[in-house]
Amino acid sequence: MLDLYELKQFAAFADLGTLSKVAGEFHLSTPSITRSMQNLEESFGVKLFSRGKNRIELNETGKAAVGYARKLLQEADRAVEQVRAFDLRQKTIVVRSCAPAPLWELLKKLNHTDPGKMISSTICQNEEVQVSLGEKSCDIGILPFPVEGAYEFMKENLFVSVPPEHELARQKELTFEEINGFNFLLRTELGFWDTMCREKMPASKFLVQTDTEAFNELVRASSLPCFITDYIQEKEMEDYGRIRIPITDPEAKVTFYVKELS
Amino acid sequence: MLDLYELKQFAAFADLGTLSKVAGEFHLSTPSITRSMQNLEESFGVKLFSRGKNRIELNETGKAAVGYARKLLQEADRAVEQVRAFDLRQKTIVVRSCAPAPLWELLKKLNHTDPGKMISSTICQNEEVQVSLGEKSCDIGILPFPVEGAYEFMKENLFVSVPPEHELARQKELTFEEINGFNFLLRTELGFWDTMCREKMPASKFLVQTDTEAFNELVRASSLPCFITDYIQEKEMEDYGRIRIPITDPEAKVTFYVKELS
DNA sequence: AGGCATTACGCTGGACGTAAAAATT
DNA sequence: AATTTTTACGTCCAGCGTAATGCCT
Numbered sequence: 001m002l003d004l005y006e007l008k009q010f011a012a013f014a015d016l017g018t019l020s021k022v023a024g025e026f027h028l029s030t031p032s033i034t035r036s037m038q039n040l041e042e043s044f045g046v047k048l049f050s051r052g053k054n055r056i057e058l059n060e061t062g063k064a065a066v067g068y069a070r071k072l073l074q075e076a077d078r079a080v081e082q083v084r085a086f087d088l089r090q091k092t093i094v095v096r097s098c099a100p101a102p103l104w105e106l107l108k109k110l111n112h113t114d115p116g117k118m119i120s121s122t123i124c125q126n127e128e129v130q131v132s133l134g135e136k137s138c139d140i141g142i143l144p145f146p147v148e149g150a151y152e153f154m155k156e157n158l159f160v161s162v163p164p165e166h167e168l169a170r171q172k173e174l175t176f177e178e179i180n181g182f183n184f185l186l187r188t189e190l191g192f193w194d195t196m197c198r199e200k201m202p203a204s205k206f207l208v209q210t211d212t213e214a215f216n217e218l219v220r221a222s223s224l225p226c227f228i229t230d231y232i233q234e235k236e237m238e239d240y241g242r243i244r245i246p247i248t249d250p251e252a253k254v255t256f257y258v259k260e261l262s
Numbered sequence: 263m264l265d266l267y268e269l270k271q272f273a274a275f276a277d278l279g280t281l282s283k284v285a286g287e288f289h290l291s292t293p294s295i296t297r298s299m300q301n302l303e304e305s306f307g308v309k310l311f312s313r314g315k316n317r318i319e320l321n322e323t324g325k326a327a328v329g330y331a332r333k334l335l336q337e338a339d340r341a342v343e344q345v346r347a348f349d350l351r352q353k354t355i356v357v358r359s360c361a362p363a364p365l366w367e368l369l370k371k372l373n374h375t376d377p378g379k380m381i382s383s384t385i386c387q388n389e390e391v392q393v394s395l396g397e398k399s400c401d402i403g404i405l406p407f408p409v410e411g412a413y414e415f416m417k418e419n420l421f422v423s424v425p426p427e428h429e430l431a432r433q434k435e436l437t438f439e440e441i442n443g444f445n446f447l448l449r450t451e452l453g454f455w456d457t458m459c460r461e462k463m464p465a466s467k468f469l470v471q472t473d474t475e476a477f478n479e480l481v482r483a484s485s486l487p488c489f490i491t492d493y494i495q496e497k498e499m500e501d502y503g504r505i506r507i508p509i510t511d512p513e514a515k516v517t518f519y520v521k522e523l524s
Numbered sequence: 525a526g527g528c529a530t531t532a533c534g535c536t537g538g539a540c541g542t543a544a545a546a547a548t549t
Numbered sequence: 550a551a552t553t554t555t556t557a558c559g560t561c562c563a564g565c566g567t568a569a570t571g572c573c574t
Contacts, residue, residue: 001266001267001270002338002341002342004263004264004265005263008263018552018554019554020552020553028540028541029541030553030555031540031541031542031554031555031556032539032540035539035540043342044342045342045346046345047349051554051555052554053546053548053553054547054554054555055547055548055553055554056553056554056555060348060352061345061348061349061352064344064348065341068341068344068345069341071337071341072338075333075334076264076334079264079333079334080264080305080307082326082330083306083308083323083326084307084308086322086323086327087308087309087323280527280528280529282527282528290565290566291566291567292530293530293565293566293567294564294565294566295529296531297530297565313530314529314572315528315530316527316528316530316571316572316573317528317529317572317573318528318529
């Protein structure tokens with residue numbers, strides 16, 4: 001029966017050219033390598049070397065065998081990797097969400113219900129969530145609309161946040177149409193909110209600032225409007241004396257649905 | 263490092279369901295198998311089994327690992343087979359000839375020049391010889407026409423053999439056109455002669471008899487014409503008092519060329 | 525009670541290293 | 550003289566089997 005360790009030494013010999021160097025490489029004695037190569041010939045049932053009195057080299061069959069040896073070793077490594085990856089995947093709950101708020105909410109619950117499990121989460125577009133659910137490359141998907149087998153999870157409503165001196169501050173409520181054209185501060189990684197706003201407000205420009213602290217600083221220092229939701233409002237979000245104006249469009253009042261696989 | 267023998271036991275466990283049965287299958291003790299499976303988990307770096315106090319079964323990762331194990335074992339076997347095949351091929355001179363006579367002649371020489379080498383020979387069509395040479399799946403090809411790098415090997419001329427009382431027996435020489443329509447006795451495995459005759463004599467029927475003794479018996483007992491060549495004539499071929507008439511077409515006077523690779 | 529997995533433990537064969545031989549550079 | 554392969558030989562440990570334990574059916 002073939003031995004992978006011997007095959008490894010064999011491949012090393014093809015690279016290094018002498019048994020001594022292989023012995024050095026593997027921290028073994030030369031006789032040990034000699035025996036390994038003899039065993040290998042035994043296992044293949046075929047001569048792999050042409051031997052002089054104090055020199056050994058691959059014959060034609062040996063050269064061909066090196067190729068198969070390398071392939072086998074590579075596939076053995078691959079197999080180990082794949083099994084490990086599979087195992088990790090088993091211990092991991094992969095979540096893909098269209099928005100941050102319901103993801104955070106879900107993560108809290110998961111930490112409670114599945115303690116010790118690894119959790120891998122991503123915020124992405126609706127379509128990606130659906131694809132991922134379809135190909136079972138995630139365990140849980142969060143979408144802003146119901147799908148087969150999903151349950152209602154939470155609601156979130158979008159607001160415009162402006163300083164009191166802003167011209168929009170007088171309004172009691174707004175529509176996307178009314179704010180279309182104004183430039184907004186935006187934190188990226190907002191999933192579907194982001195794309196939805198860009199669709200509903202094609203005339204607006206969005207200044208993206210990923211870093212949270214920098215974003216907060218901009219909110220404080222500038223008079224640019226930004227978005228906020230009641231979910232975030234209830235939390236630690238500082239408003240720097242800004243005014244919160246609800247958006248009346250139905251698209252701004254979202255219900256999130258959670259779909260769990262098996 | 264993965265051990266193929268342990269993987270084999272692992273695959274067997276997937277089939278048999280208990281370590282005891284695996285132990286029986288491999289003529290080993292149960293503790294030995296237990297240790298092998300523990301080593302395997304160590305090698306993969308991952309738990310492969312769910313264990314009760316006196317029962318063990320594959321977990322999800324284990325089930326996945328079985329697939330990779332089987333694949334690896336199969337590829338290891340394949341590798342051994344391929345290397346052996348390659349080795350055999352190295353020790354073998356593969357000859358493909360379009361006709362028997364030059365093949366026999368060449369084999370005599372090869373037994374002389376390459377004693378101890380295995381020789382694998384086939385009689386086939388011209389096209390097959392050329393394809394085989396092209397893809398280097400043979401070492402020597404014999405063709406009835408010259409090709410790049412080939413050398414002239416021998417000549418062979420085709421004759422018609424008929425009993426003295428046959429109507430053709432009066433002729434001193436013949437053409438394919440004149441014998442077209444007569445039915446002929448034929449030994450198959452004649453390579454290009456066979457197809458050439460069928461092309462030149464589309465109106466004739468050919469009674470094929472592979473077995474040499476049966477063929478000779480037919481030649482003796484019937485008055486059907488058959489083919490013969492000067493090469494065979496010079497040898498042991500009995501003619502049973504038949505008359506040999508040369509065919510004058512250029513296609514009946516063949517020069518064979520030998521092409522040797524590397 | 526019989527079957528199964530695992531641990532404990534003693535033994536042995538195989539694998540390794542050292543030493544030495546023989547040959548090549 | 551240095552390097553390389555291979556054989557000989559002694560040592561030691563990994564891997565095996567036996568026995569025993571605990572558990573389940």
